[in-house]
Amino acid sequence: MNQQQVVKVSKNKQINSEDDDDSSDLRRGPWTVDEDFTLINYIAHHGEGRWNSLARFAGLKRTGKSCRLRWLNYLRPDVRRGNITLEEQLLILELHSRWGNRWSKIAQHLPGRTDNEIKNYWRTRVQKHAKQLKCDVNSKQFKDTMRYLWMPRLVERIQRAATTDDGAPPLASSASSPSSAMNTACYSTAMAAGDHRRQFMLMPQYYAMTTHSNLMIAQENSSTVASSESFGSLSSELTEANYANYHQVINGADHQQIDSSTTTSYGWQNDFAINTVGNNGNSDQLGMGSVDDRRSNEQWMMMDDVDNGGSSDKDNNLLWNVDDVWFLQQFSSCF
DNA sequence: AAGGGACGCAACCGCCTCCTA
């Protein structure tokens, strides 16, 4: 491993104008420990920026770009590495649905995560599932599937993970209360405790969608035959009544857009706060009908076979289980 | 045990915008 290749930059090979080409050989490929140390040491003493001259003065046979990338994506002290959490997954899906492939913009709302990491996550995980569903990742079909099934499902998992982790009662029970005061109280408590998960779960729009997803699954589960007709009616109900409701919540006039100019320094947990506050914490938004949410939840749990708790890393990364994929294929065919 | 395909991720490429002299 780490077989460093020292590549002679061909005179014929076009290199960027800003690249330092006065050195005949530039290193490429994986960085060595020594190079990392050199870069860290130099930045510690002189700060970052002016990457071309930095590379030169530090004695690194790398382009300025390469140094910058190595620092920003890997060596920076506040960079977070490792598994993308469920909360982060949900946020990525939400922000991507809003902004598309604006990776750096999305990354601004996930502290410590780099645009490269998010981009890789999207390509390796999300696009893989789109392929499984035999649809294009940019198609309306896939986006709807993501919005109405995947994201609510993630919220569901986050809720259960929270219950498992700290023994606290599921947030759904408090969030489903018609009392806006209670919702606000829960929110305040979460804020005070710095409990990001709870802040997240109090996002009205996601709670609503979770509830509706549960309803859909529950109805599907209770029917003897999962005919395309029954799916058709479900999706019809979804696209007309609740789609409108959902978008009213997400895109409504009083919904405060997440904007880096106002929230950059606060991080993602505060984005959630803004979302909630933007809706005035109005629990009316939570009511997606008169369905007994708790009962729906129970039925959902019954459907959820292989996911026994959903707290392992593997499970966190496993977006859909076998049943999910089967159901999604049925669901997708209705669009 | 070995080979090969799939996967994940670090790094590179090229284009674009911004800044500054």
Added chain:
DNA sequence: ATAGGAGGCGGTTGCGTCCCT
């Protein structure tokens, strides 16, 4: 006003690792 340098960004690639047969 403009040209060139610097940095940012999204797309792509290469390679090490994992997993399955």
